[in-house]
Amino acid sequence: MKLSTKGRYGLQAMVDLAVYSKDKHISLKSIAERLCMSENYLEQLMALLKKNGLVSSVRGAQGGYFLAKDANDITIGDILRALEGSLAPTDCTCEDNTYHCSLDGKCVTRSVWEKIRDSINKVVDNISLKQLMDDYEKLNENASHIYYI
Numbered sequence: 001m002k003l004s005t006k007g008r009y010g011l012q013a014m015v016d017l018a019v020y021s022k023d024k025h026i027s028l029k030s031i032a033e034r035l036c037m038s039e040n041y042l043e044q045l046m047a048l049l050k051k052n053g054l055v056s057s058v059r060g061a062q063g064g065y066f067l068a069k070d071a072n073d074i075t076i077g078d079i080l081r082a083l084e085g086s087l088a089p090t091d092c093t094c095e096d097n098t099y100h101c102s103l104d105g106k107c108v109t110r111s112v113w114e115k116i117r118d119s120i121n122k123v124v125d126n127i128s129l130k131q132l133m134d135d136y137e138k139l140n141e142n143a144s145h146i147y148y149i
Helices: 005-020 028-035 039-051 076-084 110-125 129-140
Strands: 055-058 064-067
Touching: 005 028, 005 039, 005 064, 005 076, 005 129, 028 039, 028 064, 039 055, 039 076, 076 110, 076 129
Parallel strands: none
Antiparallel strands: 055 064
């Protein structure tokens, strides 16, 4: 399973937003510049994150984005699912369970896919955005070069 650029870039943007917006809102332009990312693409990612209640925004010349919740209350799973949808490795093991396979009830491998799905969800749901913020700050506290997200 591979995450798309939506998941990878969106997670980087959320860490950047968490690190730099502690008491203020941050412009898309500043995030895009730090991450060497297209501002238009970042805007699409932020719209998905906002729709899922993870970020909020203020309009206007002094506007920008900020976290809608405390970084301790946002998991990597929340972010990835907002951007990617289900993290299940197969359609038949998606949480919404609307896919029906011709082998339904007789599939020998379904339990494997369910275990992979459950393991992925357990990992990403047990890492908070705050933990990534802390990791970022540790990497950069004594560095002569700033490590990008």
